[in-house]
Amino acid sequence: VRLLNVKAGCRKQSDWQWTRDGRQTGSISLTIGLGDENVGSLRFVYSANDRNGENQTYDYVVRLESQPMRFGGERWWFICPYTHKRVMKLYKFGSIEKFCARTAIRPRPTYVCQRLSGMAKFQQARLRLRSWLGFPDWDHDTPFPKPKWMRYPTYERLCEKDWKLAEQEDAAFETGFVRLINRLSRYD
Secondary structure (H helix, E strand, C coil): CECCCCCCCCEEEEEEEEEECCEEEEEEEEEEEECCCCEEEEEEEEEEECCCCCEEEEEEEEEEEEEECCCCCEEEEEECCCCCCEECECECCCCCCCCECHHHCCCCCCCHHHHCCHHHHHHHHHHHHHHHHCCCCCCCCCCCCCCCCCCHHHHHHHHHHHHHHHHHHHHHHHHHHHHHHHHHHCCC
8 A cells, every 4th residue: 555646635535346256355445534734544444355265354544644845745654553653655464454564564574586595596587587588488408499579689698698597506506405415414
């Protein structure tokens, strides 16, 4: 959730719903009320299926504050319901009941790329490159064919990038393999 194009003294409401296979799985209603005194509120009313598939309904208010901008106007901030700090964005994670700041979640949420191992990062980069070129299932040991629409200098540059990623992937595999052998040799 992010506050865009809102002005003091306004009151707006917006409703959304999402579906899966033709049936509604969730809905949300946001009502924003901004006062003239640099304060406001955002009311969340939403329903969503929990991990057990049961429908849960949530209804709560998040405080808003504004701050004057240097060259005129004002910037509105959410006040996180858990940390009570000013934040630009609120996030909703499955295990947390309310929308909140990223810093309020423990353990801290990470992106998939942050959880990849050394070798997996290079495999992911090669797969992304080959998918973009239209060859996601191409054998990783041979160069992919030049797409019809691609110029030769671009093709050669991307082949070189793929080759470097393959070398880095092999080096990461060797490093991991050596670590595994050293760890196993301790138990002999």
